[in-house]
């Protein structure tokens with residue numbers, strides 16, 4: 001049986017004219033390394049859950065994306081990280097919000113799923129569970145990069161809202177369908193620049209930014225979390241695929257239309273139980289890539305790359 005791995009590194013105002021050749025090359029290279037990591041799992045007969053975690057861990061460590069190292073910063077200049085995983089086999093799920101010291105938030109989300117009786121842990125308690133379960137720890141400063149400091153300074157200087165300034169969502173995510181026909185999804189993010197008051201977006205919320213169900217599809221989102229939360233984007237897409245029999249691209253378009261109607265923007269990746277995959281976005285670009293068991297690989301950033 002064939003397998004499919006699709007990943008994203010955020011949607012937004014990702015345009016040729018605004019991207020240096022170095023950044024373009026670095027993002028493409030990182031997406032390629034993430035595909036290699038997740039694809040190797042699937043090529044070895046491994047499961048979709050292991051593949052999506054492997055791919056997302058690569059992107060978390062890469063400072064070009066808003067997850068792990070290089071995460072968007074809170075108004076006080078710290079990193080508060082959110083992540084989720086879901087395994088379509090038994091609809092098992094794990095999620096964390098506002099964690100500060102875990103090097104790989106997606107690995108912690110998986111630990112919540114596999115080693116706690118819970119689905120969603122947040123803040124201080126999630127940090128404590130992370131230490132107790134042996135996840136790799138780092139200082140909060142490890143996540144903070146000069147570029148993100150500059151983004152925050154600009155936002156604060158303008159007194160602007162995160163969505164006004166850059167509209168560049170760098171959240172990372174992966175969806176996979178393995179050779180046994182199981183699907184899984186993972187998403188990891190720093191949220192939005194300048195966030196306050198313990199703000200949490202859609203990414204770690206099961207059914208909003210992340211979802212997987214073997215009867216339908218696996219979904220990972222990036223975009224303006226406030227709108228994705230209100231539409232329940234990931235679950236709504238799966239429901240359309242599973243109950244209406246829509247193709248992934250058709251289901252994504254229908255649900256993103258609801259996001260647009262509310263005033264939000266973003267993008268989504270989906271892989272169905274039959275391996276049919278689709279990516280769609282309402283922004284100028286989305287960092288994205290796909291690899292399939294027949295050896296085909298595609299990496300794209302801008303809207304005009306199809």
Ligand code: ASP
Pocket residue numbers: 010011066168169170171189190191192200201202203209221222223224225226
């Ligand atoms: N969806 C994320 C959030 O609202 C942001 C992103 O996609 O970069 O937290």
